[in-house]
Amino acid sequence: MGRSPCCEKAHTNKGAWTKEEDQRLIAHIKAHGEGCWRSLPKAAGTTYSYLYLVCGLNIGMHAGRVGGDVDSCACTRVGLLRCGKSCRLRWINYLRPDLKRGNFTDEEDELIIKLHEFLGNKWSLIAGRLPGRTDNEIKNYWNTHVKRKLLARGVDPQTHRPLNAGTAAVQGMHTPSSPVVASGASPHQLAGGSSCSPDASGHSSDADDSVSLPPSLAGNLGVGMIDLNLSISPPCQPPLSREADGVLRTGYSEREKICLCLNRLGLHGGEGCSCVGSSSSSSLHPASSGVLRFLDASLFRDPKVQ
DNA sequence: AAGTTGATCAACCGCAGTTGC
DNA sequence: AGCAACTGCGGTTGATCAACT
Structure with a gap:
């Protein structure tokens, strides 16, 4: 069976949040900072994060330890008895100040459809490409609106194939379970480079950071190149670094990029990397047939960490 | 006006992956 | 290395509201 619940059922509220609870959570x-539910108190034996979060609103820790004297704990006075998981969810899905409210635009609709075609039900990845939207919101929107929209178009919302067409009719198409990626790469890995905005021309500023699509698929999507960088907004600022020649430069160095040579991860130019010797970082990688070359190091940074 | 049905979405649950001891 | 605990994700549920009968 699965893990035990993240928190004790006793002493926690469930169901809809009240305004007061929201205010307390926001204030906390x-x-x-957001990270509070991660940081456990270390000094008091076996503790649970929700206890820290709950009581962090007032005195710090729920009676010191699980099984402590709950009645004497400020939690009971604070009145926000919520499991940390629930707090996190409430914050991410509802209280975060950068959330966009209101209906989805047609552009967002189409972007969701395209991303879903690539990624399947990877709502968090899709949400990462729609600033101000949450995975939960997109998931709900997909289930209530987009599915129907696609069905009305005669498209299977799961496979993105025509509902009554044979497989041969859509050769070159892929499904989330058989994505068009470099061999060995999963849909999760189908990522471009930095999350920097496209330049004024509307193209990615670095050709390496986009994913080339086979013509059949590109035609279907109505695009030639689609930027599938899946890092979470805000857009990255490539680091400023001083290179060996003493000159300050921005951007990621070749060795900061994760190389997919030989279908394994490693540093570009490192052991097993067959890129070495290629004249330019923009040249297509032989192992990836140009579909996917690098996962930029920025993808592995915690976007919340500035 | 009351009851029923359908749509929406916030919140919960359980699991997998990750982290820290 | 192994285990316990945490985090984050996707699937599902259930409360609420609007439209309809």
Whole structure:
């Protein structure tokens, strides 16, 4: 069976959040930051994060330890008895100040459809490409609106194939379970480079950072290149670094990029990398047939960490 | 006006992956 | 290395509201 619940059922509220609970959560996060539910108190034996979060609104820790004197704990006075998981969800899906409210635009609709075609039900990845939208929101929107929209178009919302067409009719198409990626790469790995905005021309500023699509698929999507960088907004700022020649440059160095040579991860130019010797970082990688070459190091940074 | 049905979406649950001891 | 605990994700549920009968 699965893990035990993240928190004790006793002493926690469930169901809809009240305004007061929202305010307390917002105040706590403003004071301590989002990361608070991760940071456990170390000094008091076996503890649970929700206890820290709950009581962090007031005195710090829920009676010191699980099984402690709950009645004497400020939690009971604070009145926000929520499991940390629930707090996180409430914050991410509802209280975060950068959330976009209101209906989805047609552009967002189409982007969701395209991303879903590539990624399947990877709602968090899709949400990462729609600033201000949450995975939960997109998931709900997909299930209530987009599915129907696609069915009305005669498209299977799961496979993105025509509902009554044979497989041969859409050769070159792929499904989320058989994505068009470099061999050995999963849909999760179908990522471009930095999350920097496209330049004024509307193209990615670095050809390496986009994913080339086979003509059949590109035609279907109505695009030639689609930027599938899946890092979470805000857009990255490539680091400023001083190179060996003493000159300050921005951007990621070749060795900061994760190389997919030989279908394994490693540093570009490192052991097993067959890129070495290629004249330019923009040249197509022989192992990836140009579909996917690098996962930029920025993808592995915690976007919340500035 | 009351009851029923359908749509929407916030919140919960369980699991997998990750982290820290 | 192994285990316990945490985090984050996707699937599902259930409360609420609007439209309809």
